[in-house]
Amino acid sequence: xxxxxxxxxxxxxxxxxxxxxxxxxxxxxxxxxxxxxxxxxxxxxxxxxxxxxxxxxxxxxxxxxxxxxxxxxxxxxxxxxxxxxxxxxxxxxxxxxxxxxxxxxxxxxxxxxxxxxxxxxxxxxxxxxxxxxxxxxxxxxxxxxxxxxxxxxxxxxxxxxxxxxxxxxxxxxxxxxxxxxxxxxxxxxxx
Numbered sequence: 699x700x701x702x703x704x705x706x707x708x709x710x711x712x713x714x715x716x717x718x719x720x721x722x723x724x725x726x727x728x729x730x731x732x733x734x735x736x737x738x739x740x741x742x743x744x745x746x747x748x749x750x751x752x753x754x755x756x757x758x759x760x761x762x763x764x765x766x767x768x769x770x771x772x773x774x775x776x777x778x779x780x781x782x783x784x785x786x787x788x789x790x791x792x793x794x795x796x797x798x799x800x801x802x803x804x805x806x807x808x809x810x811x812x813x814x815x816x817x818x819x820x821x822x823x824x825x826x827x828x829x830x831x832x833x834x835x836x837x838x839x840x841x842x843x844x845x846x847x848x849x850x851x852x853x854x855x856x857x858x859x860x861x862x863x864x865x866x867x868x869x870x871x872x873x874x875x876x877x878x879x880x881x882x883x884x885x886x887x888x889x
Contacts, residue, residue: 734782736790739804743779754779754792756811758804773800773813781829783837785857785865793819793829793839801865817867820853830882831857837867840880851875
């Protein structure tokens with residue numbers, strides 16, 4: 699999504715919390731790497747034009763009469779954001795190229811996101827280039843293992859929400875190896 703489309707988003711969605719912060723970010727002309735719209739939330743990934751730092755900002759839709767505006771603190775990440783996936787109504791997973799998965803929780807009391815956990819996909823082997831979450835709570839992702847077009851693998855891991863509120867990745871399975879880049883799309887309850 700280009701800068702123009704993000705400006706239009708700001709105009710079309712005036713009830714976003716911390717909208718002024720978003721306007722300031724746009725004025726700084728940072729490079730927008732990705733925009734995700736998830737059930738009342740806008741997630742924007744930036745790459746700084748001054749250095750190679752990556753940041754993620756989350757803006758939330760709030761009732762127009764809400765007086766709470768706690769600001770929007772960036773989530774620091776180490777590499778490019780590949781996907782932002784909705785786990786359930788209060789949790790999202792931010793997937794980085796390096797395989798890190800940031801589990802974020804939205805609390806309605808404070809109207810803020812909290813980074814509750816960081817997980818690692820596939821033991822950090824290869825760069826994640828695409829990811830999605832299935833209806834059954836499995837993370838399906840494509841990693842690149844080398845430099846040619848047939849150097850990708852498709853893997854799947856189960857994302858389990860435990861009783862203590864934490865998440866666990868388990869049952870890593872490599873479905874296909876030495877294949878071209880895969881894109882995933884959900885269709886009804888399947889992939």
